[in-house]
Amino acid sequence: MALLADLKSSQEELEAQLSKRMADFEAQLRASSPHADSQTKLASDFYAFRDLVWGLLKNMRQQITDCANSMDSMEMRYRRKALLFNGIPESVDNVSDAVISTIQKSLELPDIEASQIVLCHRLGEKSDKRSRPVLVRFSTYSVKATVWKNKTLLKGTSVSLCEFLTRSRQATFVRARSYFGMRNCWSTDGVITVKLPDGVRRKINTGDELDRLIQTFPKSAVRDASQTLPNSGTRAPAASKQTSQPSTSSSSLSKVLTRKQTAKK
Incomplete structure (x- = not known):
């Protein structure tokens, strides 16, 4: 991926240089006499060449993008069995035991054992500001999916889960x-x-x-x-006392009329 990024950067630099030189040449071409036949043919050839170059560069850019996306998808597929555990203190000596304890107790998955973890280590350089995330790769995708499914049980704890994205x-x-x-x-x-x-x-x-x-x-x-209701998708109506008062008064009036009719009978 780093090689593709460098290749894309080099192409962008090339496009910038070509754009500048073509703009300079076009400015000189417009400043010259437009009546000469040679100048007219030169201008036509220049614009045809410019369109050809930009078309080739556009195709190259698209090919680089497609290649980068394909490599990113392959790398992401390789990471499908992995998760990142954030919030495990640096003071913990054995991160594998800490991860297993979190899975079995906090995530309520007592059946998952250490044998189902094939890789477990911290990522990045040690820092005094925060603890480094712990990369955990499981033996099968189903085990990883089970752990990921119960991630909401970690709410309120110091540990959180996230996917190991590219x-x-x-x-x-x-x-x-x-x-x-x-x-x-x-x-x-x-x-x-x-x-x-x-x-x-x-x-x-x-x-x-x-x-x-x-x-x-x-x-x-x-x-x-973001200001709408989450369920209906409409804005929350403002509370109003006037909307509830008529229904209450009409209900009381109907009760009074009913009592009067009963008394007459």
Whole structure:
């Protein structure tokens, strides 16, 4: 992935240089006399060459993007059996025992044993500010899915679970939650789900897909949607005493009329 990123960066630099030189040449071409036949043919050849170059660069850019997305999908598939445990203190010597204890007690999964964990270690450099996440890779996908399913049981504890997303997908996930809200974005098996302001749930994997959603739903639409009721999708009506008073008075009036009719009989 790093090699593809470098390749994409090099192409962007090449495009910037070509764009600058073509713009300079076009400015000189326009400044020259437009009546000469040679100048007219030169201008025609230049524009044809420019369109050809931009077409080739566009195809190359698309091929690089497709290749990067394919590699990202393969890497994400390799990570399907892994989860990140956040919040386990650095003072814990044996992180494997701490993870097993969390799974069996906090997640209420006593049947999961240490033999079903094939990899368990911390990620990143040690820091005094916060504890490093613990990467846990399970023996089968079903075990990982069972643990992930019970993640809500960790609410109120110091430990939390998250998926082991690729770098590009994690960046997309963070952007999506920042724009659409934390409660409207989540991931399952590496696929990011975004609940849009119109209530539709859209699954995305790349930053380009997120950019299209952001263009479709500007920030004003997202802000308005956050002020609606979660179930009906409409704004909460303001409480009013006037709406309840007529029903109460009419009910009392009907009772009085009923008593009068009974007394006459």
